[in-house]
Amino acid sequence: MHPQARRRFQRAVTATALAGCLLAACADGSTTSSDEAPEPTGDGELSGTLEIATTSERGLDLFIGPFEEEAGVSIDGTYAEAGALNEQLRIQITSGTAPDLFRAAPGTASPSAVLTLADEGAVMDLSDQDWAQHVPESFAPLQERDGATYAFPTYGQAMLVFYNRTVFEDAGVEPPTTWSEFIEVCDALAATGTVPLALGLADNYVLQFLPFALAATLVDGAEGDFYERLAAGETSFAESAGWRETFEKFFGLIEDGYTTPDPLGMPSDPAMQAVGSGEAAMVVMPSAASPVLAGFMAGGEEEMGIFALPATDRPDDTHIPFTPDYLVVNADASNADAALAFLDYIAEPERTSAWAEETGAIPALTNAEPVDNELNNTVRPYLEGERTAPFANHVWPSGEVANALMTTGQQVVEGSKTIDDLLAAMDQAYQESTS
Amino acid sequence: MTVELARRGIGLRRSPVRGSTGGRRGRLHLVPQWFLIPALIFYGVVVLYPSISGAYYSFTDWKGGAAASWTGLENFQRLIEDEAAVASLRNTLLIAITLTLVQTFLGLLLALALNTAIRSRNLLRTLFFAPMMLPPIITGLLWQYIYVPGGPLDTVLSTLGLSGLSQSWLGDSDIALWSIIGSVIWHHVGMSMVIYLAGLQRIPEELYEAAALDGAGAVRRFWSVTRPLLGQATTIATALTMTASLKLFDQVFVMTGGGPGVSTQTLSLIMYKEAFVYGNYGYGSAIALILTMIVAFIVYLQMSVTRRGEVEA
Numbered sequence: 001m002h003p004q005a006r007r008r009f010q011r012a013v014t015a016t017a018l019a020g021c022l023l024a025a026c027a028d029g030s031t032t033s034s035d036e037a038p039e040p041t042g043d044g045e046l047s048g049t050l051e052i053a054t055t056s057e058r059g060l061d062l063f064i065g066p067f068e069e070e071a072g073v074s075i076d077g078t079y080a081e082a083g084a085l086n087e088q089l090r091i092q093i094t095s096g097t098a099p100d101l102f103r104a105a106p107g108t109a110s111p112s113a114v115l116t117l118a119d120e121g122a123v124m125d126l127s128d129q130d131w132a133q134h135v136p137e138s139f140a141p142l143q144e145r146d147g148a149t150y151a152f153p154t155y156g157q158a159m160l161v162f163y164n165r166t167v168f169e170d171a172g173v174e175p176p177t178t179w180s181e182f183i184e185v186c187d188a189l190a191a192t193g194t195v196p197l198a199l200g201l202a203d204n205y206v207l208q209f210l211p212f213a214l215a216a217t218l219v220d221g222a223e224g225d226f227y228e229r230l231a232a233g234e235t236s237f238a239e240s241a242g243w244r245e246t247f248e249k250f251f252g253l254i255e256d257g258y259t260t261p262d263p264l265g266m267p268s269d270p271a272m273q274a275v276g277s278g279e280a281a282m283v284v285m286p287s288a289a290s291p292v293l294a295g296f297m298a299g300g301e302e303e304m305g306i307f308a309l310p311a312t313d314r315p316d317d318t319h320i321p322f323t324p325d326y327l328v329v330n331a332d333a334s335n336a337d338a339a340l341a342f343l344d345y346i347a348e349p350e351r352t353s354a355w356a357e358e359t360g361a362i363p364a365l366t367n368a369e370p371v372d373n374e375l376n377n378t379v380r381p382y383l384e385g386e387r388t389a390p391f392a393n394h395v396w397p398s399g400e401v402a403n404a405l406m407t408t409g410q411q412v413v414e415g416s417k418t419i420d421d422l423l424a425a426m427d428q429a430y431q432e433s434t435s
Numbered sequence: 436m437t438v439e440l441a442r443r444g445i446g447l448r449r450s451p452v453r454g455s456t457g458g459r460r461g462r463l464h465l466v467p468q469w470f471l472i473p474a475l476i477f478y479g480v481v482v483l484y485p486s487i488s489g490a491y492y493s494f495t496d497w498k499g500g501a502a503a504s505w506t507g508l509e510n511f512q513r514l515i516e517d518e519a520a521v522a523s524l525r526n527t528l529l530i531a532i533t534l535t536l537v538q539t540f541l542g543l544l545l546a547l548a549l550n551t552a553i554r555s556r557n558l559l560r561t562l563f564f565a566p567m568m569l570p571p572i573i574t575g576l577l578w579q580y581i582y583v584p585g586g587p588l589d590t591v592l593s594t595l596g597l598s599g600l601s602q603s604w605l606g607d608s609d610i611a612l613w614s615i616i617g618s619v620i621w622h623h624v625g626m627s628m629v630i631y632l633a634g635l636q637r638i639p640e641e642l643y644e645a646a647a648l649d650g651a652g653a654v655r656r657f658w659s660v661t662r663p664l665l666g667q668a669t670t671i672a673t674a675l676t677m678t679a680s681l682k683l684f685d686q687v688f689v690m691t692g693g694g695p696g697v698s699t700q701t702l703s704l705i706m707y708k709e710a711f712v713y714g715n716y717g718y719g720s721a722i723a724l725i726l727t728m729i730v731a732f733i734v735y736l737q738m739s740v741t742r743r744g745e746v747e748a
Contacts, residue, residue, distance in 0.1 A: 087711045090499050111499050111714025202579070202605050204692045262584045264695045265606025270583050399713045407519070411696040414608060 046071045050338040051099035053078040054327065055085055059155075059358040067345050073338045086112045093122050093330075100333035101342060104151060104326045106142035107394040109402070114143050114326050118150040124329040126150060129340065131347035134365040138388050139324060141227070141395050152343045153324035153364035155356040158379050159213045159391065160320065162293055163282040163305045164275050167194055171281070175307035177315040179249070186258040189281045198280035199259040200271030201413060204406040209284045210250050210309075211405070212392045216319040217311035218242040218249075220389030227395050230430070237430070238423040247419045249311065251412055264413055272296055284309060286391075287375055291360050306378045322379065322388035324364040397433040404429035493720035503717060510721035520722065522697040523705045527681060527726075530616060530701065531733070534680040538620050539672050542627020543665070547657075549628070550635045560632070564625035571622065575689030578618035579605065582690075605691055608698035615686055615699055622686075623679065627672045634668025635661070666745030670738060677737055681730045702726045 050073050054060065057079050064075050078099065080088060085103060089112045092098040104123070105113040117123045126132060127148045135143070135153060143151040163175070171192045176182040186196035201207050219226055219242035226242065229235040237243050253259055260266050260280065272289070274280035276296025283293065287306075294301040308320045329339045346355065353369040356362055362379050363371060370376065382388050393402040404425040411417035417425075493510055497503030514520045545563055549556045566574060581587045582604035589601045604614040638661065646656045684703035687693060693700035693708075702722060710719025 090711070090714070094499055110712070116714070202691065202694075204694050262603045262606050265582070265584045265603040267579055267583065270580075270586075403708070403713070407694065407696055410694045411608075414606075414695050416608070416696065 046073050046338050046341055048335050048338065049074045049076050050101065050335050050342060051076050051078070052101045052327075052342075053080070053085060053089060053099045054103035055079065055082050055325075056359070059355040062354055062358060063342075063346050063351060067342055071338065071341055071345070073335070073341075075342075086110050093117065093120075096332060098122075098330045098332075100330050100335050101327055101339040102330065104328045105394070106139075106151075106323055106326060106390065108397050109394050109399055113394075114151040114328060115145055117328065118145045118148075122331050123150050124331050124333070124336065126152065126329065126340075126343070129343065129347075131343065131365060134347070134367040136364070136366055136383070136388075138322070138386065138390065139364075142323065142390050143326065151326035151328045152347070154327055154346075155352070155359060155361035156322050156324040156364045157286045157288040157361055158320050158322045158375075158382075158388075159209060159216070159284065159286055159309075160375075160378065161213075161282050161284050161307050161309050162275070162290055163307070164278055164280075164297065165303050165305045166299070167278050167281040168305065175305065176310060177307075177318070178310050178313040180313050182310055183258075186253075190258065194278070195260055195274065195280035196258045196282060197253060197260070198271040198274045198283040199254070199263040200266040200268040201263040201410060202266055203268040204410060206268050206271075206285075207406050207409045207413075208391075208393060208402060209286070210253070211246050211409075212321045213284050213309040214246040214249055214311045215242065215392050216321045216389040217317055218246050219392070221317055221319040221387070231434075236423075237426040238420070240423075243423060243426075244419065246311075247412075247422060251419065254413055264410060287379075288361065290375065304374075306374055308378065308382065318382075319387045319389050320379065320382045321391045322362070322383065323391040323394055325361075397430065400429040400433050401426055489720045490724055492717050493724045495717045495720075497717040497720075499714045499716050506717065510718045511725070513718060514721055514725065519697045519700055520702075520705055523693075523700040523702045524729075526612060526698075526700055527683070527702045527729075529612065530619075530683055531677055531680040533616055534619060534623075534683075535673050535676045535737075537616075538624050538676050539627050539669070541620065541624050542672060543631050545624065545628040546631030546635055547661075550632060560628070563628055566622045567625045569622070571685035572689055574618060574622045575686040578614075578621075578686070579690045582614055606695060608695050611691055611695060611699050615690055618690070619680070619683065619686055623676065627676065630672045630675075631665060631668050634665045638664045663744065663746040666741065670741040670745060673741055674734055674738055677734055678730060681726070681733065702729075 052060075052075060054077070057077060060077070064077065067073070068075055076099075082103075082105075086105065089098060089102055089104075093112065104117060107113055108115045110116070114123070125148045129152075131152065132149050135149060139153055143149055143153070161175075167189070168174070171185075171189050171194065173185045173188045176185050189196040199206065199210075219240060223240060223242045226235065226240060230237075254263060260271055260274070263271075269292075271280070272283055272285075272293050273296045275283045275293060276298070285293070290304065290306075294304050297303040308318050310318050312318070327343065329336060329343070333339050346352065347365065349365070349367050349369050352363045352365050353371050356364075356368070356376075357371045357373070360375065362376055362383075363369075370380065379388075393399070393405075396402060405422070408417050408422045408425040412419060412422050492503060494505060494507060495503035496506045496509070549560050549563075553559075569577075584603060584606070588604065589598070592598055592600050602610050605611050642660050642664075643656055646660050651659065682703050683701055684707065687699055687701050687704050688707070691699045693704050703726065706719050706722040706726065709715045709722060
């Protein structure tokens with residue numbers, strides 16, 4: 001090769017290698033965050049822009065303007081539906097471009113959930129923040145790792161029974177407080193030709209709602225240390241009397257004809273519409289979906305009643321699933337001081353309540369001012385009596401256990417699998433997630 | 436000036452003595468290739484590099500966060516043993532074969548019917564093509580509503596006195612996949628029709644006249660004139676349908692989410708769930724790699740077969 005041509009070739013090879021290294025660095029699977037969360041500067045001087053990404057501007061917009069004015073910080077908000085936001089954040093976290101403050105799911109249920117990110121060192125330890133002392137103890141499995149708290153609970157939602165008051169009045173029934181009463185109510189409603197319980201399992205996530213509502217009492221309430229023993233390998237879903245009873249009661253309701261006929265063919269929205277129109281009487285769902293149901297009712301919110309699903313014949317045993325939504329601070333936040341100051345600002349008792357009221361939710365911090373509406377009045381006794389449990393999937397090690405529940409659960413409804421198969425599938429998914 | 440240089444460069448390249456030219460003429464000879472560099476860099480960064488990275492990650496346990504570890508063929512082993520993945524592969528192939536055969540055949544029938552002199556042909560062509568203008572997510576939601584128990588489809592059947600045919604369209608494992616295939620055919624058959632219409636309009640009328648003079652009837656004219664001359668259209672229609680159906684995602688995601696159980700799960704759907712819902716990016720990449728290889732192999736095979744039947748008018 002001619003010397004000049006050789007030099008050109010060498011330069012080209014060097015440039016290509018350098019470009020390759022740069023590209024490889026961009027695509028490296030590791031996060032750019034440090035192992036230890038950086039300390040905020042805490043110099044009290046706030047400036048610049050605070051980047052926030054969450055699911056909705058609703059509620060948050062109450063505070064953005066006043067905070068910008070008070071703190072001298074400009075807020076740049078990004079809003080997207082939870083699933084899309086999770087995917088987007090996962091990519092941003094991996095590539096080191098995540099916003100300063102962002103929404104995270106509880107526990108380890110998704111790749112961008114609080115504890116998944118805490119384990120990676122991608123979010124800041126918030127234990128020393130003033131508001132941290134007001135986080136309910138029941139949230140610990142969802143946001144704490146080795147005693148440190150990694151997330152700010154914005155507001156909570158509960159899994160409850162929502163019913164059509166007119167249908168209940170016409171059938172002459174009252175909200176039940178025990179499982180036997182619940183079955184009696186179902187019988188009375190069925191006798192009037194009404195579908196007692198709307199169930200739209202064509203959207204497979206709906207298959208989690210009723211079991212979670214029952215398991216709060218039968219598993220979290222009756223077998224309080226089940227998840228610790230499960231994590232320690234001392235028990236399994238198959239060995240849990242609570243989970244077995246949960247599924248026997250859930251699938252029993254379908255077999256006994258108390259639910260929407262052909263629930264596997266019915267999507268979630270038409271099932272809710274049936275409650276709104278009075279064709280069905282009740283639906284079990286997270287409280288966050290209640291505004292949608294109220295929209296289907298002729299009498300709006302006034303016509304919609306709420307009660308906790310009993311799972312035993314002892315009313316005091318009843319627990320409800322209650323889970324918060326979270327904001328976390330990026331460990332590599334470019335404006336960490338502003339992010340922490342914003343959390344301090346919205347943690348004021350009247351502000352957490354205002355946010356919950358605006359979003360039709362339940363304040364998550366214990367010092368929040370009580371919100372006076374039916375949802376909050378229904379949930380408050382359970383919060384005060386510490387009879388709440390996280391949504392079950394939020395304490396599972398990954399989304400794969402929930403997938404096993406949804407997939408095999410549909411097959412149980414169809415009759416091609418049994419409850420034993422379902423429990424075994426959940427155990428297998430749990431093992432695979434933790435191995 | 437640039438254009439002129441490029442043009443001259445091309446001219447030089449065609450010169451029989453280009454190998455012996457040097458200096459300015461040699462540099463001019465390279466000008467067209469320089470213009471390709473930005474596009475090549477863009478292609479490399481946007482297509483080649485992610486594709487190679489994806490192939491690499493399919494041999495790792497990357498979960499999106501911590502650094503990936505090389506796991507060899509473990510993901511592919513898991514794929515073979517994963518009941519849901521095997522069901523997804525079976526469903527994907529069933530969807531691809533059925534859609535390719537039925538949609539292409541229906542598209543041909545529609546094209547033949549609407550390539551005649553009937554007065555409403557333009558309106559009908561528009562009507563049959565119109566669903567193609569809708570996003571797949573929207574058609575998925577629309578058909579989910581149509582298939583609701585006691586919904587529009589059951590009502591129509593009942594009105595026609597055919598209520599015995601009512602089914603749990605999306606709730607029965609034996610039927611749900613076919614219900615989805617039906618909705619996809621409704622959505623895409625217009626595309627096959629348009630491809631065949633274009634093919635039909637390229638066939639010279641004289642060939643039909645000559646065949647008629649030779650005493651060929653309608654069936655004979657179709658078999659001996661239309662069919663062979665539609666070879667290119669068939670290649671295009673089947674290749675597009677096959678590729679799209681092997682990647683089918685939106686309608687399945689919206690209408691059943693892969694259920695009941697795993698009865699409508701497809702490779703695209705399971706790849707999405709593994710990567711973006713469970714964070715198993717390594718395993719998701721392995722599924723993507725397998726899907727890519729299946730698409731490439733089947734489309735190559737199918738095009739080899741259909742191209743043999745192509746005849747120029």
